[in-house]
Amino acid sequence: MQMMHAVVVDHPGAPDVLSYREVPRPALKPGWSLVRVHGFGINHSEVFTRQGLSPSVEFPRILGIEVVGEVAATTAPDQFTTGQTVISIMGEMGRAFDGSYAEYVLLPNEQLYPITTDLSWAELAALPETGYTAYGALRGLRLQPQDHVLIRGGSSGVGMMAAKLAHALQPGIRVTSTTRHADKAATLQEQGADQVLTGELTHLPAAATFDKILDLIGPKTAKDSLQHLTPGGIVSSTGELGGQWAFDAFEPIGDIPNNRYLTSFSSGEVEPQLLQELVDLVTEKHVDIHPTKVFTLREVAQAHAEIESRQGWGKYVVVIEA
Known part of the structure:
Protein backbone atom coordinates (compact mmCIF):
# COMPACT_ATOMS: atom_id res chain seq x y z
CA MET A 1 0.00 0.00 0.00
CA LEU A 127 -5.49 32.21 -6.60
CA PRO A 128 -8.10 29.41 -6.60
CA GLU A 129 -10.55 30.36 -3.86
CA THR A 130 -9.30 33.86 -3.04
CA GLY A 131 -8.47 35.08 -6.52
CA TYR A 132 -11.42 33.44 -8.22
CA THR A 133 -13.85 34.89 -5.68
CA ALA A 134 -12.35 38.37 -5.98
CA TYR A 135 -12.24 38.26 -9.78
CA GLY A 136 -15.76 36.88 -10.17
CA ALA A 137 -17.21 39.41 -7.74
CA LEU A 138 -15.45 42.32 -9.47
CA ARG A 139 -16.76 41.22 -12.86
CA GLY A 140 -20.26 41.21 -11.36
CA LEU A 141 -19.77 44.81 -10.24
CA ARG A 142 -19.34 45.87 -13.89
CA LEU A 143 -16.50 48.23 -13.11
CA GLN A 144 -16.27 51.47 -15.09
CA PRO A 145 -13.10 53.54 -15.62
CA GLN A 146 -13.89 56.29 -13.09
CA ASP A 147 -15.67 54.21 -10.43
CA HIS A 148 -15.04 54.70 -6.72
CA VAL A 149 -15.07 51.18 -5.27
CA LEU A 150 -15.37 50.27 -1.59
CA ILE A 151 -14.06 46.94 -0.31
CA ARG A 152 -15.52 46.08 3.10
CA GLY A 153 -13.27 43.50 4.75
CA GLY A 154 -10.28 44.86 2.89
CA SER A 155 -7.62 43.18 5.04
CA SER A 156 -8.91 39.68 4.24
CA GLY A 157 -7.21 37.63 1.55
CA VAL A 158 -10.08 38.25 -0.88
CA GLY A 159 -10.16 41.94 0.02
CA MET A 160 -6.46 42.48 -0.65
CA MET A 161 -6.63 40.48 -3.86
CA ALA A 162 -9.69 42.45 -5.00
CA ALA A 163 -7.89 45.79 -4.58
CA LYS A 164 -5.07 44.62 -6.84
CA LEU A 165 -7.33 43.03 -9.44
CA ALA A 166 -9.65 46.06 -9.54
CA HIS A 167 -6.76 48.29 -10.62
CA ALA A 168 -5.66 45.69 -13.17
CA LEU A 169 -9.17 45.56 -14.65
CA GLN A 170 -9.75 49.34 -14.62
CA PRO A 171 -6.57 51.38 -14.01
CA GLY A 172 -8.55 54.62 -13.60
CA ILE A 173 -10.71 53.57 -10.66
CA ARG A 174 -10.30 54.59 -7.02
CA VAL A 175 -10.35 51.89 -4.32
CA THR A 176 -11.21 52.45 -0.66
CA SER A 177 -10.74 49.51 1.72
CA THR A 178 -11.96 49.03 5.28
CA THR A 179 -10.23 47.32 8.19
CA ARG A 180 -10.86 47.16 11.92
CA HIS A 181 -7.16 47.60 12.61
CA ALA A 182 -5.50 50.99 12.10
CA ASP A 183 -2.05 49.37 12.03
CA LYS A 184 -2.98 47.59 8.79
CA ALA A 185 -3.81 50.77 6.87
CA ALA A 186 -0.33 51.31 5.43
CA THR A 187 -0.09 47.71 4.23
CA LEU A 188 -3.50 47.92 2.56
CA GLN A 189 -2.33 50.98 0.67
CA GLU A 190 0.78 49.09 -0.41
CA GLN A 191 -1.53 46.31 -1.62
CA GLY A 192 -3.63 48.57 -3.85
CA ALA A 193 -6.03 50.59 -1.70
CA ASP A 194 -6.01 54.32 -2.49
CA GLN A 195 -7.73 55.13 0.80
CA VAL A 196 -8.39 53.15 4.00
CA LEU A 197 -11.23 53.49 6.51
CA THR A 198 -10.46 52.01 9.93
CA GLY A 199 -12.54 50.98 12.92
CA GLU A 200 -15.57 48.81 13.70
CA LEU A 201 -17.53 50.05 10.70
CA THR A 202 -20.83 48.22 11.02
CA HIS A 203 -22.27 51.46 9.66
CA LEU A 204 -20.37 53.62 7.19
CA PRO A 205 -20.06 57.40 7.69
CA ALA A 206 -23.38 59.00 6.74
CA ALA A 207 -21.96 61.10 3.89
CA ALA A 208 -19.90 58.31 2.31
CA THR A 209 -21.02 57.20 -1.17
CA PHE A 210 -19.52 54.76 -3.64
CA ASP A 211 -20.27 53.59 -7.17
CA LYS A 212 -19.58 49.94 -6.38
CA ILE A 213 -19.20 48.06 -3.08
CA LEU A 214 -17.66 44.62 -2.60
CA ASP A 215 -19.03 43.63 0.81
CA LEU A 216 -17.04 40.72 2.22
CA ILE A 217 -18.49 41.17 5.71
CA GLY A 218 -21.76 39.80 4.34
CA PRO A 219 -25.33 39.99 5.67
CA LYS A 220 -24.16 41.85 8.78
CA THR A 221 -23.36 44.98 6.73
CA ALA A 222 -24.89 44.49 3.26
CA LYS A 223 -28.06 46.46 4.00
CA ASP A 224 -25.94 49.36 5.25
CA SER A 225 -23.82 49.14 2.10
CA LEU A 226 -26.91 49.56 -0.06
CA GLN A 227 -27.58 52.92 1.61
CA HIS A 228 -24.20 54.27 0.44
CA LEU A 229 -24.47 53.70 -3.30
CA THR A 230 -24.60 56.37 -5.96
CA PRO A 231 -27.52 56.03 -8.45
CA GLY A 232 -27.00 52.92 -10.58
CA GLY A 233 -24.51 51.53 -8.07
CA ILE A 234 -24.05 47.86 -7.21
CA VAL A 235 -23.32 45.98 -3.98
CA SER A 236 -21.86 42.49 -4.24
CA SER A 237 -22.38 40.68 -0.92
CA THR A 238 -19.73 37.99 -1.20
CA GLY A 239 -18.51 36.28 1.97
CA GLU A 240 -19.50 36.14 5.63
CA LEU A 241 -16.53 37.63 7.49
CA GLY A 242 -19.01 39.16 9.92
CA GLY A 243 -19.98 35.69 11.10
CA GLN A 244 -23.60 36.10 9.98
CA TRP A 245 -24.82 33.79 7.22
CA ALA A 246 -28.25 35.30 6.50
CA PHE A 247 -30.16 38.56 6.87
CA ASP A 248 -32.12 38.94 10.09
CA ALA A 249 -34.89 40.40 7.96
CA PHE A 250 -34.86 41.58 4.38
CA GLU A 251 -37.47 43.67 2.59
CA PRO A 252 -36.32 44.40 -0.98
CA ILE A 253 -38.56 47.44 -1.47
CA GLY A 254 -37.48 49.00 1.81
CA ASP A 255 -33.85 47.84 1.97
CA ILE A 256 -32.77 48.47 -1.63
CA PRO A 257 -32.96 52.18 -2.56
CA ASN A 258 -34.34 53.06 -5.97
CA ASN A 259 -31.99 52.44 -8.90
CA ARG A 260 -29.45 50.54 -6.78
CA TYR A 261 -28.60 46.87 -7.21
CA LEU A 262 -27.64 43.88 -5.05
CA THR A 263 -25.77 40.85 -6.36
CA SER A 264 -23.41 38.13 -5.11
CA PHE A 265 -20.79 35.68 -6.31
CA SER A 266 -20.17 32.08 -5.27
CA SER A 267 -16.94 30.23 -5.96
CA GLY A 268 -18.97 27.04 -5.71
CA GLU A 269 -20.14 27.62 -9.28
CA VAL A 270 -16.86 27.36 -11.18
CA GLU A 271 -16.57 28.67 -14.74
CA PRO A 272 -13.29 27.24 -16.11
CA GLN A 273 -12.78 30.10 -18.55
CA LEU A 274 -12.86 32.59 -15.67
CA LEU A 275 -10.00 30.73 -13.97
CA GLN A 276 -7.82 30.97 -17.08
CA GLU A 277 -8.87 34.62 -17.57
CA LEU A 278 -7.76 35.32 -14.00
CA VAL A 279 -4.38 33.65 -14.46
CA ASP A 280 -3.85 35.50 -17.75
CA LEU A 281 -4.82 38.86 -16.20
CA VAL A 282 -2.38 38.37 -13.32
CA THR A 283 0.39 37.45 -15.75
CA GLU A 284 -0.23 40.14 -18.37
CA LYS A 285 -0.75 42.97 -15.87
CA HIS A 286 2.09 41.81 -13.59
CA VAL A 287 -0.22 41.71 -10.57
CA ASP A 288 1.69 40.95 -7.37
CA ILE A 289 -0.12 37.93 -5.93
Whole structure:
Protein backbone atom coordinates (compact mmCIF):
# COMPACT_ATOMS: atom_id res chain seq x y z
CA MET A 1 0.00 0.00 0.00
CA GLN A 2 1.36 3.40 -0.98
CA MET A 3 1.39 5.99 1.78
CA MET A 4 1.42 9.80 1.92
CA HIS A 5 1.53 12.55 4.50
CA ALA A 6 -1.68 14.39 5.30
CA VAL A 7 -3.25 16.59 7.96
CA VAL A 8 -6.24 14.79 9.46
CA VAL A 9 -8.97 16.10 11.77
CA ASP A 10 -10.31 13.19 13.84
CA HIS A 11 -12.84 15.34 15.69
CA PRO A 12 -13.68 19.07 15.88
CA GLY A 13 -11.66 21.27 18.17
CA ALA A 14 -8.81 23.75 18.53
CA PRO A 15 -5.99 23.97 15.96
CA ASP A 16 -4.12 21.16 17.71
CA VAL A 17 -6.68 18.63 16.40
CA LEU A 18 -5.00 19.04 12.99
CA SER A 19 -2.83 15.92 13.03
CA TYR A 20 0.08 15.59 10.58
CA ARG A 21 0.66 11.91 9.90
CA GLU A 22 1.02 9.14 7.34
CA VAL A 23 -2.15 7.77 5.75
CA PRO A 24 -2.85 5.55 2.73
CA ARG A 25 -2.62 7.31 -0.61
CA PRO A 26 -6.08 7.38 -2.29
CA ALA A 27 -6.65 4.68 -4.90
CA LEU A 28 -7.90 5.66 -8.35
CA LYS A 29 -11.56 4.89 -9.02
CA PRO A 30 -13.87 5.34 -12.04
CA GLY A 31 -14.70 8.97 -12.80
CA TRP A 32 -11.95 10.37 -10.57
CA SER A 33 -8.33 11.50 -10.97
CA LEU A 34 -5.43 11.54 -8.54
CA VAL A 35 -3.74 14.93 -8.15
CA ARG A 36 -0.31 15.48 -6.69
CA VAL A 37 -0.75 18.50 -4.44
CA HIS A 38 1.72 21.34 -4.86
CA GLY A 39 -0.17 23.98 -2.91
CA PHE A 40 -3.40 25.31 -1.47
CA GLY A 41 -4.71 28.30 0.43
CA ILE A 42 -5.97 28.20 4.01
CA ASN A 43 -9.56 29.47 4.15
CA HIS A 44 -11.81 30.76 6.92
CA SER A 45 -14.42 28.14 6.01
CA GLU A 46 -11.88 25.41 6.82
CA VAL A 47 -11.29 26.98 10.22
CA PHE A 48 -15.06 26.93 10.80
CA THR A 49 -15.25 23.26 9.74
CA ARG A 50 -12.37 22.31 12.04
CA GLN A 51 -14.21 24.06 14.88
CA GLY A 52 -17.27 21.88 14.23
CA LEU A 53 -19.40 24.61 12.67
CA SER A 54 -20.16 22.66 9.47
CA PRO A 55 -22.85 20.17 10.55
CA SER A 56 -22.77 18.17 7.31
CA VAL A 57 -19.07 17.29 7.63
CA GLU A 58 -18.29 13.91 9.18
CA PHE A 59 -14.99 13.11 10.89
CA PRO A 60 -12.28 11.96 10.58
CA ARG A 61 -11.70 14.19 7.57
CA ILE A 62 -8.82 15.68 5.61
CA LEU A 63 -9.84 19.31 5.10
CA GLY A 64 -9.00 21.61 2.19
CA ILE A 65 -11.46 23.11 -0.30
CA GLU A 66 -8.96 24.13 -2.99
CA VAL A 67 -5.82 22.80 -4.60
CA VAL A 68 -3.20 23.50 -7.25
CA GLY A 69 -1.14 20.62 -8.50
CA GLU A 70 -0.55 18.20 -11.31
CA VAL A 71 -2.35 15.11 -12.53
CA ALA A 72 -0.68 11.99 -11.11
CA ALA A 73 -3.13 9.44 -12.54
CA THR A 74 -6.46 9.73 -14.33
CA THR A 75 -9.41 7.70 -15.55
CA ALA A 76 -10.00 10.30 -18.29
CA PRO A 77 -6.90 10.24 -20.54
CA ASP A 78 -8.91 11.99 -23.26
CA GLN A 79 -9.29 15.00 -20.91
CA PHE A 80 -6.12 15.04 -18.83
CA THR A 81 -2.47 14.08 -19.17
CA THR A 82 -0.06 13.00 -16.46
CA GLY A 83 1.87 16.01 -15.20
CA GLN A 84 -0.73 18.51 -16.41
CA THR A 85 -1.23 21.56 -14.15
CA VAL A 86 -4.73 21.71 -12.69
CA ILE A 87 -6.78 23.73 -10.23
CA SER A 88 -9.77 22.54 -8.23
CA ILE A 89 -12.15 24.49 -6.01
CA MET A 90 -14.99 23.50 -3.72
CA GLY A 91 -17.37 20.82 -5.00
CA GLU A 92 -17.52 19.19 -1.52
CA MET A 93 -13.74 18.66 -1.48
CA GLY A 94 -12.66 18.60 2.15
CA ARG A 95 -16.26 18.22 3.25
CA ALA A 96 -18.06 15.19 1.77
CA PHE A 97 -14.73 13.61 0.76
CA ASP A 98 -11.11 14.17 1.74
CA GLY A 99 -9.53 17.41 0.62
CA SER A 100 -6.22 19.01 -0.19
CA TYR A 101 -4.40 19.02 3.18
CA ALA A 102 -2.31 16.13 1.84
CA GLU A 103 0.39 15.17 -0.62
CA TYR A 104 -2.26 13.68 -2.93
CA VAL A 105 -5.98 14.24 -3.34
CA LEU A 106 -8.54 12.18 -5.29
CA LEU A 107 -11.02 14.38 -7.18
CA PRO A 108 -13.98 13.94 -9.54
CA ASN A 109 -12.92 14.50 -13.15
CA GLU A 110 -15.57 17.18 -13.63
CA GLN A 111 -13.98 19.14 -10.79
CA LEU A 112 -10.53 19.45 -12.40
CA TYR A 113 -9.67 22.56 -14.40
CA PRO A 114 -6.49 22.51 -16.53
CA ILE A 115 -4.50 25.75 -16.41
CA THR A 116 -1.74 27.09 -18.63
CA THR A 117 0.63 29.22 -16.56
CA ASP A 118 4.23 30.05 -15.68
CA LEU A 119 3.32 31.24 -12.17
CA SER A 120 5.13 29.63 -9.23
CA TRP A 121 3.24 27.15 -7.07
CA ALA A 122 3.11 29.69 -4.23
CA GLU A 123 1.60 32.32 -6.53
CA LEU A 124 -0.83 29.87 -8.09
CA ALA A 125 -1.87 28.63 -4.64
CA ALA A 126 -2.96 32.17 -3.77
CA LEU A 127 -5.49 32.21 -6.60
CA PRO A 128 -8.10 29.41 -6.60
CA GLU A 129 -10.55 30.36 -3.86
CA THR A 130 -9.30 33.86 -3.04
CA GLY A 131 -8.47 35.08 -6.52
CA TYR A 132 -11.42 33.44 -8.22
CA THR A 133 -13.85 34.89 -5.68
CA ALA A 134 -12.35 38.37 -5.98
CA TYR A 135 -12.24 38.26 -9.78
CA GLY A 136 -15.76 36.88 -10.17
CA ALA A 137 -17.21 39.41 -7.74
CA LEU A 138 -15.45 42.32 -9.47
CA ARG A 139 -16.76 41.22 -12.86
CA GLY A 140 -20.26 41.21 -11.36
CA LEU A 141 -19.77 44.81 -10.24
CA ARG A 142 -19.34 45.87 -13.89
CA LEU A 143 -16.50 48.23 -13.11
CA GLN A 144 -16.27 51.47 -15.09
CA PRO A 145 -13.10 53.54 -15.62
CA GLN A 146 -13.89 56.29 -13.09
CA ASP A 147 -15.67 54.21 -10.43
CA HIS A 148 -15.04 54.70 -6.72
CA VAL A 149 -15.07 51.18 -5.27
CA LEU A 150 -15.37 50.27 -1.59
CA ILE A 151 -14.06 46.94 -0.31
CA ARG A 152 -15.52 46.08 3.10
CA GLY A 153 -13.27 43.50 4.75
CA GLY A 154 -10.28 44.86 2.89
CA SER A 155 -7.62 43.18 5.04
CA SER A 156 -8.91 39.68 4.24
CA GLY A 157 -7.21 37.63 1.55
CA VAL A 158 -10.08 38.25 -0.88
CA GLY A 159 -10.16 41.94 0.02
CA MET A 160 -6.46 42.48 -0.65
CA MET A 161 -6.63 40.48 -3.86
CA ALA A 162 -9.69 42.45 -5.00
CA ALA A 163 -7.89 45.79 -4.58
CA LYS A 164 -5.07 44.62 -6.84
CA LEU A 165 -7.33 43.03 -9.44
CA ALA A 166 -9.65 46.06 -9.54
CA HIS A 167 -6.76 48.29 -10.62
CA ALA A 168 -5.66 45.69 -13.17
CA LEU A 169 -9.17 45.56 -14.65
CA GLN A 170 -9.75 49.34 -14.62
CA PRO A 171 -6.57 51.38 -14.01
CA GLY A 172 -8.55 54.62 -13.60
CA ILE A 173 -10.71 53.57 -10.66
CA ARG A 174 -10.30 54.59 -7.02
CA VAL A 175 -10.35 51.89 -4.32
CA THR A 176 -11.21 52.45 -0.66
CA SER A 177 -10.74 49.51 1.72
CA THR A 178 -11.96 49.03 5.28
CA THR A 179 -10.23 47.32 8.19
CA ARG A 180 -10.86 47.16 11.92
CA HIS A 181 -7.16 47.60 12.61
CA ALA A 182 -5.50 50.99 12.10
CA ASP A 183 -2.05 49.37 12.03
CA LYS A 184 -2.98 47.59 8.79
CA ALA A 185 -3.81 50.77 6.87
CA ALA A 186 -0.33 51.31 5.43
CA THR A 187 -0.09 47.71 4.23
CA LEU A 188 -3.50 47.92 2.56
CA GLN A 189 -2.33 50.98 0.67
CA GLU A 190 0.78 49.09 -0.41
CA GLN A 191 -1.53 46.31 -1.62
CA GLY A 192 -3.63 48.57 -3.85
CA ALA A 193 -6.03 50.59 -1.70
CA ASP A 194 -6.01 54.32 -2.49
CA GLN A 195 -7.73 55.13 0.80
CA VAL A 196 -8.39 53.15 4.00
CA LEU A 197 -11.23 53.49 6.51
CA THR A 198 -10.46 52.01 9.93
CA GLY A 199 -12.54 50.98 12.92
CA GLU A 200 -15.57 48.81 13.70
CA LEU A 201 -17.53 50.05 10.70
CA THR A 202 -20.83 48.22 11.02
CA HIS A 203 -22.27 51.46 9.66
CA LEU A 204 -20.37 53.62 7.19
CA PRO A 205 -20.06 57.40 7.69
CA ALA A 206 -23.38 59.00 6.74
CA ALA A 207 -21.96 61.10 3.89
CA ALA A 208 -19.90 58.31 2.31
CA THR A 209 -21.02 57.20 -1.17
CA PHE A 210 -19.52 54.76 -3.64
CA ASP A 211 -20.27 53.59 -7.17
CA LYS A 212 -19.58 49.94 -6.38
CA ILE A 213 -19.20 48.06 -3.08
CA LEU A 214 -17.66 44.62 -2.60
CA ASP A 215 -19.03 43.63 0.81
CA LEU A 216 -17.04 40.72 2.22
CA ILE A 217 -18.49 41.17 5.71
CA GLY A 218 -21.76 39.80 4.34
CA PRO A 219 -25.33 39.99 5.67
CA LYS A 220 -24.16 41.85 8.78
CA THR A 221 -23.36 44.98 6.73
CA ALA A 222 -24.89 44.49 3.26
CA LYS A 223 -28.06 46.46 4.00
CA ASP A 224 -25.94 49.36 5.25
CA SER A 225 -23.82 49.14 2.10
CA LEU A 226 -26.91 49.56 -0.06
CA GLN A 227 -27.58 52.92 1.61
CA HIS A 228 -24.20 54.27 0.44
CA LEU A 229 -24.47 53.70 -3.30
CA THR A 230 -24.60 56.37 -5.96
CA PRO A 231 -27.52 56.03 -8.45
CA GLY A 232 -27.00 52.92 -10.58
CA GLY A 233 -24.51 51.53 -8.07
CA ILE A 234 -24.05 47.86 -7.21
CA VAL A 235 -23.32 45.98 -3.98
CA SER A 236 -21.86 42.49 -4.24
CA SER A 237 -22.38 40.68 -0.92
CA THR A 238 -19.73 37.99 -1.20
CA GLY A 239 -18.51 36.28 1.97
CA GLU A 240 -19.50 36.14 5.63
CA LEU A 241 -16.53 37.63 7.49
CA GLY A 242 -19.01 39.16 9.92
CA GLY A 243 -19.98 35.69 11.10
CA GLN A 244 -23.60 36.10 9.98
CA TRP A 245 -24.82 33.79 7.22
CA ALA A 246 -28.25 35.30 6.50
CA PHE A 247 -30.16 38.56 6.87
CA ASP A 248 -32.12 38.94 10.09
CA ALA A 249 -34.89 40.40 7.96
CA PHE A 250 -34.86 41.58 4.38
CA GLU A 251 -37.47 43.67 2.59
CA PRO A 252 -36.32 44.40 -0.98
CA ILE A 253 -38.56 47.44 -1.47
CA GLY A 254 -37.48 49.00 1.81
CA ASP A 255 -33.85 47.84 1.97
CA ILE A 256 -32.77 48.47 -1.63
CA PRO A 257 -32.96 52.18 -2.56
CA ASN A 258 -34.34 53.06 -5.97
CA ASN A 259 -31.99 52.44 -8.90
CA ARG A 260 -29.45 50.54 -6.78
CA TYR A 261 -28.60 46.87 -7.21
CA LEU A 262 -27.64 43.88 -5.05
CA THR A 263 -25.77 40.85 -6.36
CA SER A 264 -23.41 38.13 -5.11
CA PHE A 265 -20.79 35.68 -6.31
CA SER A 266 -20.17 32.08 -5.27
CA SER A 267 -16.94 30.23 -5.96
CA GLY A 268 -18.97 27.04 -5.71
CA GLU A 269 -20.14 27.62 -9.28
CA VAL A 270 -16.86 27.36 -11.18
CA GLU A 271 -16.57 28.67 -14.74
CA PRO A 272 -13.29 27.24 -16.11
CA GLN A 273 -12.78 30.10 -18.55
CA LEU A 274 -12.86 32.59 -15.67
CA LEU A 275 -10.00 30.73 -13.97
CA GLN A 276 -7.82 30.97 -17.08
CA GLU A 277 -8.87 34.62 -17.57
CA LEU A 278 -7.76 35.32 -14.00
CA VAL A 279 -4.38 33.65 -14.46
CA ASP A 280 -3.85 35.50 -17.75
CA LEU A 281 -4.82 38.86 -16.20
CA VAL A 282 -2.38 38.37 -13.32
CA THR A 283 0.39 37.45 -15.75
CA GLU A 284 -0.23 40.14 -18.37
CA LYS A 285 -0.75 42.97 -15.87
CA HIS A 286 2.09 41.81 -13.59
CA VAL A 287 -0.22 41.71 -10.57
CA ASP A 288 1.69 40.95 -7.37
CA ILE A 289 -0.12 37.93 -5.93
CA HIS A 290 2.60 36.68 -3.61
CA PRO A 291 0.88 35.27 -0.50
CA THR A 292 1.22 36.98 2.85
CA LYS A 293 2.81 33.89 4.36
CA VAL A 294 3.84 30.43 3.12
CA PHE A 295 3.66 27.32 5.31
CA THR A 296 4.67 23.68 4.90
CA LEU A 297 2.13 20.88 5.20
CA ARG A 298 3.48 20.11 8.67
CA GLU A 299 2.65 23.72 9.71
CA VAL A 300 -1.07 23.75 8.85
CA ALA A 301 -2.08 23.81 12.53
CA GLN A 302 0.09 26.90 13.04
CA ALA A 303 -1.62 28.62 10.11
CA HIS A 304 -5.06 27.83 11.56
CA ALA A 305 -4.01 29.15 14.97
CA GLU A 306 -2.83 32.46 13.50
CA ILE A 307 -6.00 32.93 11.46
CA GLU A 308 -8.25 32.02 14.39
CA SER A 309 -6.43 34.41 16.73
CA ARG A 310 -6.78 37.21 14.16
CA GLN A 311 -2.99 37.51 14.08
CA GLY A 312 -3.10 36.21 10.55
CA TRP A 313 -4.47 38.30 7.71
CA GLY A 314 -4.11 38.47 3.97
CA LYS A 315 -3.56 35.17 2.15
CA TYR A 316 -1.92 32.17 3.83
CA VAL A 317 -0.85 29.30 1.58
CA VAL A 318 0.77 25.91 1.97
CA VAL A 319 3.35 24.79 -0.58
CA ILE A 320 4.45 21.16 -0.78
CA GLU A 321 7.91 20.93 -2.29
CA ALA A 322 8.85 18.09 -4.60
